[in-house]
Amino acid sequence: MNYKETMNKPNIKPSDMKPIVCEDCGGMYFRQVMAINKVSKFLTGQDKDTMVPVPVFRCDDCGSIPDEFQPIKLKKNDRKDT
Numbered sequence: 333m334n335y336k337e338t339m340n341k342p343n344i345k346p347s348d349m350k351p352i353v354c355e356d357c358g359g360m361y362f363r364q365v366m367a368i369n370k371v372s373k374f375l376t377g378q379d380k381d382t383m384v385p386v387p388v389f390r391c392d393d394c395g396s397i398p399d400e401f402q403p404i405k406l407k408k409n410d411r412k413d414t
């Protein structure tokens with residue numbers, strides 16, 4: 333599901349809303365932070381790398397970022413069973 337589409341729908345009833353809950357700690361409150369992405373100057377043709385701020389929400393309790401808020405899927409959790 334594309335959540336941007338959902339936000340643009342005009343008639344949303346309270347019963348249609350589902351709170352997002354932190355998968356790690358069950359917290360319901362999130363804080364907006366900025367992820368800064370750097371775009372290489374070789375891609376943009378500028379003489380400096382370009383900084384692109386992307387707003388993300390992270391759990392106010394444990395700092396975890398739910399999957400649906402991840403602006404970019406990072407491969408930090410490449411799981412290899414040991």
Ligand SMILES: [Zn+2]
Binds near residue numbers: 356357358359391393
């Ligand atoms: Zn949490």
